[in-house]
Amino acid sequence: MLKVIKPGLFSTVQDAGRTGYQQYGVIVSGVMDAVAFRIGNVLLKQYNKAAIEMTLIGGTFEFLKTTAIVLAGGKMHATVNDNPVPMYKVIPIRRGDVLKCGAIENGARSYLCIAGGFSVEEILGSCSTYIKASFGGFLGRTLQVNDLISYEESFNPYHTYQVNTDQFYERKHIRLLKGTEWHEFSPKMQQRFIEQHYTISLEADRMGYRLEGQNVISLEKPFNLLSEAVTIGTIQLPPSGQPILLMADRQTTGGYPKIAQIISADLHKVAQLRPKQPLHFELVTLEQAEQAYFQLEQQLRLLETLLNN
Incomplete structure (x- = not known):
């Protein structure tokens, strides 16, 4: 016991x-x-x-x-x-x-x-x-x-x-992919979302983090969106204009626009962010995200092989 x-x-x-x-x-x-x-x-x-x-x-x-x-x-x-x-x-x-x-x-x-x-x-x-x-x-x-x-x-x-x-935590910027509703945002809003610096709000727990930025992100033309499946690392944009980053205890579906998705290879770094800690994004392609995942998995499997011998 x-x-x-x-x-x-x-x-x-x-x-x-x-x-x-x-x-x-x-x-x-x-x-x-x-x-x-x-x-x-x-x-x-x-x-x-x-x-x-x-x-x-x-x-x-x-x-x-x-x-x-x-x-x-x-x-x-x-x-x-x-x-x-x-x-x-x-x-x-x-x-x-x-x-x-x-x-x-x-x-x-x-x-x-x-x-x-x-x-x-x-x-x-x-x-x-x-x-x-x-x-x-x-x-x-x-x-x-x-x-x-x-x-x-x-x-x-x-x-x-x-x-x-x-080696698993040294990269400072958090990489992400365009979300399913990325193209519903204007080029100006897309650029603002990627380039501005965010802070993890005190409203941060295992369900998700509210991100605080200097400028809100908004849709020029609101549209109706049915609830869709979400996953860990999904970034939703509620009417407040301050993004919400979903984590391990997230709900199974969400009805807010999904502006971006944290790549799998960086989820463990996001998990170690504390309230009031800054957060910087970097937009990558699907091919780059896949390469980052394979690199992380290769590092982990090599470590496992060494430790199991």
Whole structure:
């Protein structure tokens, strides 16, 4: 068992998400930063095992069984029994050890990955928490003081490597594709959307980020739009003229014009943006987006091959 002493600001159990059910109105959920989650699990020689996602401020946990853990994602100061421990490195854990995670200093989300994953009920093929529907994860909610979360005892030997993930987060501009309603906006509005600097609003959570810019984006000729499917990274434009960037807990459909779409290769970077942090866009072609995805996947698979040998 893992005993929650302090849950942190907003901590939930998540995995890669609940796919295949959006036509029934069930959202995908899942981790916000899929790259950090994937690397954390690879260090433990496993794939898509449920982890704890911590937001902005980490928690304090006591381990009641021997195991091994990896801290991944945004950099934070963490200790085991008051001794500092690194990010992206397997940490052996003994019964009674206490992990303390502080504020996330570089990024917005960090992950506590554990050998074998956390043992929570799998619903519709996933262990991810869906807060608004109160199911999945641990009791369908954020973690609370004195929660006890199951995990399997582990004595497996692991590599002592520490992974440097800077290469996955170094690019500053967030790349995007034209959205399905891009051409409904005038060239002036298109240029304004791409070139102006945005700030992540305080209205930012797992469902989405409201983006604040100096100038609003508007349609010259309003038109009727039926609700259509949306996905993580979709940027919608409501009547306010301030874009909304949809994230992991997004709704399944949306009725606002979709001006742009964040490319898959940059979604993990967006996941690490904090409220009041600046955001700069770069428009790319579909071919460039595909190339970026293949490059990211190639880097991850090479890392997996190295760590699994």
